[in-house]
Amino acid sequence: MIKLEHVYILTGLMFAVFAVGRALDRKGPRRWSSTAFWGTYAVSFLAGSHLPDLANGIILIVLVVLAARGLAPAPNSVPIAARRAAAKSNGNRLFVPALAIPIVVLLGTLFAKYLRIGAVPLIDPAYATLISLACAVLVALALGYGLLRVPPLSPLHEGRRLMEAVGWAAVLPQTLASLGALFAAAGVGRVIGQLVTNAIPMTSGLVAVIAYTVGMALFTMIMGNAFAAFPVMTAGIGLPLIVVRFGGDPVIMSALGMLSGFCGTLMTPMAANFNIVPAALLELPDRNSVIKVQIPTALAQFVAITALMAVCVYGA
Amino acid sequence: MLVLSGIAIVILGFALRLNPLVVVGVAGFVTGIAGGLSPTGVIETFGRAFAENRYVGIVWLVLPVIGLLERAGLRERVQALISAMRVVTTARVLLSYLLLRQITAALGLNALFGQAQMVRPLIAPMAEAAEERLGPIETATRMEIRAYAAATDNIGLFFGEDAFVAIGSVLLMKGFLEQSGYVVTPVSLARWAIPPAIFAFLIHGTRLLLLGRRLKRARMAVS
Numbered sequence: 001m002i003k004l005e006h007v008y009i010l011t012g013l014m015f016a017v018f019a020v021g022r023a024l025d026r027k028g029p030r031r032w033s034s035t036a037f038w039g040t041y042a043v044s045f046l047a048g049s050h051l052p053d054l055a056n057g058i059i060l061i062v063l064v065v066l067a068a069r070g071l072a073p074a075p076n077s078v079p080i081a082a083r084r085a086a087a088k089s090n091g092n093r094l095f096v097p098a099l100a101i102p103i104v105v106l107l108g109t110l111f112a113k114y115l116r117i118g119a120v121p122l123i124d125p126a127y128a129t130l131i132s133l134a135c136a137v138l139v140a141l142a143l144g145y146g147l148l149r150v151p152p153l154s155p156l157h158e159g160r161r162l163m164e165a166v167g168w169a170a171v172l173p174q175t176l177a178s179l180g181a182l183f184a185a186a187g188v189g190r191v192i193g194q195l196v197t198n199a200i201p202m203t204s205g206l207v208a209v210i211a212y213t214v215g216m217a218l219f220t221m222i223m224g225n226a227f228a229a230f231p232v233m234t235a236g237i238g239l240p241l242i243v244v245r246f247g248g249d250p251v252i253m254s255a256l257g258m259l260s261g262f263c264g265t266l267m268t269p270m271a272a273n274f275n276i277v278p279a280a281l282l283e284l285p286d287r288n289s290v291i292k293v294q295i296p297t298a299l300a301q302f303v304a305i306t307a308l309m310a311v312c313v314y315g316a
Numbered sequence: 317m318l319v320l321s322g323i324a325i326v327i328l329g330f331a332l333r334l335n336p337l338v339v340v341g342v343a344g345f346v347t348g349i350a351g352g353l354s355p356t357g358v359i360e361t362f363g364r365a366f367a368e369n370r371y372v373g374i375v376w377l378v379l380p381v382i383g384l385l386e387r388a389g390l391r392e393r394v395q396a397l398i399s400a401m402r403v404v405t406t407a408r409v410l411l412s413y414l415l416l417r418q419i420t421a422a423l424g425l426n427a428l429f430g431q432a433q434m435v436r437p438l439i440a441p442m443a444e445a446a447e448e449r450l451g452p453i454e455t456a457t458r459m460e461i462r463a464y465a466a467a468t469d470n471i472g473l474f475f476g477e478d479a480f481v482a483i484g485s486v487l488l489m490k491g492f493l494e495q496s497g498y499v500v501t502p503v504s505l506a507r508w509a510i511p512p513a514i515f516a517f518l519i520h521g522t523r524l525l526l527l528g529r530r531l532k533r534a535r536m537a538v539s
Contacts, residue, residue: 008374011370014377044370045373048367049367051367053363054360056366056367057358057364059363061341064338064341068338077386083389084389085389086392090389090393092393094389094393095390097385105427106428109425127371130371130374132427133427134374137380141380144384148384148388149388151387155380157383158384158386160383162379168335168337171337172336174369176340179322179343179347181361181365183347185353185361186322186350187351188322188323188351191317222323222327227484227485230489235496243498250493250500251508252508254492254505255505255509256508258478259474259509262475266474269330275470276336278466278470279463281435281436281466282436282462284459285459286459289460290466292463297467297516297520301512301519304515304519305515
């Protein structure tokens with residue numbers, strides 16, 4: 001059976017190759033810091049499942065320290081003239097590998113559960129999408145080599161260039177998710193829930209709705225994740241006030257409450273994989289520029305969702 | 317109350333534009349200590365969570381393919397194709413992608429598209445090329461179009477996925493309500509994600525049309 005662990009090993013090997021590539025690339029400053037950074041991240045993927053928690057924690061500390069010291073800038077891209085010439089000779093075949101990725105992910109997600117060797121599923125059904133993504137990458141690489149004229153090492157060189165353009169931001173989403181675990185262990189959610197419920201006089205159903213959706217959005221902005229905010233705000237305000245005291249509908253409250261949290265996700269750098277990483281990936285000079293574009297949509301959407309809840313939750 | 321000091325560090329650190337990775341590391345350490353963990357306990361909790369969340373990093377596997385395709389001229393090919401299509405504008409590219417992202421996410425296919433595999437190699441170059449077809453564009457404009465492309469992906473995902481019954485957040489809500497004594501079906505929860513999905517399309521769609529109009533006005537001012 002193909003498991004998530006196999007995908008981790010593949011990812012680790014990729015980062016190991018990037019680290020070697022950085023070590024061999026003599027151009028640019030801070031070559032060894034970057035080599036150590038990608039090499040350490042590779043170790044996390046390759047060995048993380050077998051290492052004790054303390055060792056994994058030390059890996060994270062090493063990554064943070066190296067990031068703080070600064071990493072090497074990404075190497076320059078191939079001159080545009082060379083890419084134009086390649087575009088001309090490769091033509092529309094370029095789209096085959098590009099579109100193969102979503103197609104293989106789609107097929108894997110839909111049909112993985114039917115692929116079996118005897119009684120054992122070929123792909124671990126719990127992680128069908130992630131494993132399909134890894135398979136899709138391999139399929140697309142094979143198609144790319146088969147159909148296109150490119151220098152043979154370009155996936156490694158160009159892949160490393162893109163990775164170095166993203167830089168330490170690559171590790172940020174995972175680190176933030178770990179911060180969430182520490183917040184949970186320290187009981188941060190419970191304390192915030194108490195603060196909100198004590199601070200606002202809940203005299204009417206409308207006030208309770210507004211307190212709930214605002215609380216969802218704000219707490220999501222702090223945690224970077226609506227999933228962390230939902231249990232806290234729903235146990236603190238949603239169920240005791242909107243449902244029990246004012247007789248609201250728990251389904252409407254939850255569904256719209258979660259979505260008001262999503263509005264918060266669009267407005268916070270803590271949701272790094274949605275907001276900070278794309279800015280790095282698209283090589284935007286201002287890492288907050290995606291958030292800035294999202295804020296007006298998120299605020300308007302938040303008002304619309306809150307209004308919908310206020311109108312519908314107590315029975316229209 | 318002391319456990320909230322980590323949150324204060326995060327807010328302050330982001331406001332001062334310090335390296336977020338360092339800010340998050342320090343905030344986690346302070347929160348853990350304030351919550352009564354030993355220093356080793358903090359490092360262990362951090363490390364365990366970091367290893368458990370490695371699946372977040374799997375998306376980087378896409379980069380070698382994107383690199384190969386870009387070296388083989390994907391962006392330039394997109395530009396050449398788009399410049400021959402007169403009906404294609406930046407606003408229309410992004411509007412179509414918004415709709416496509418919302419619908420596929422609502423069908424449970426939220427991993428089908430995304431920032432690394434779709435926005436960087438295809439959607440952002442298409443949106444840029446549609447504007448570039450009409451004349452040279454400034455770097456600031458190019459960056460704004462890219463930021464809109466990334467934002468459109470997020471908004472389409474967030475306000476599509478909850479209309480699917482088996483998505484994580486719907487199952488989380490169902491599980492939490494059940495624990496609290498309210499038995500509900502995922503279908504009833506997912507149904508209430510549909511009106512917000514329509515709101516999101518109208519709100520962000522309007523903003524994309526306004527972006528198109530703003531780009532047009534900027535062009536007029538230059539020429």
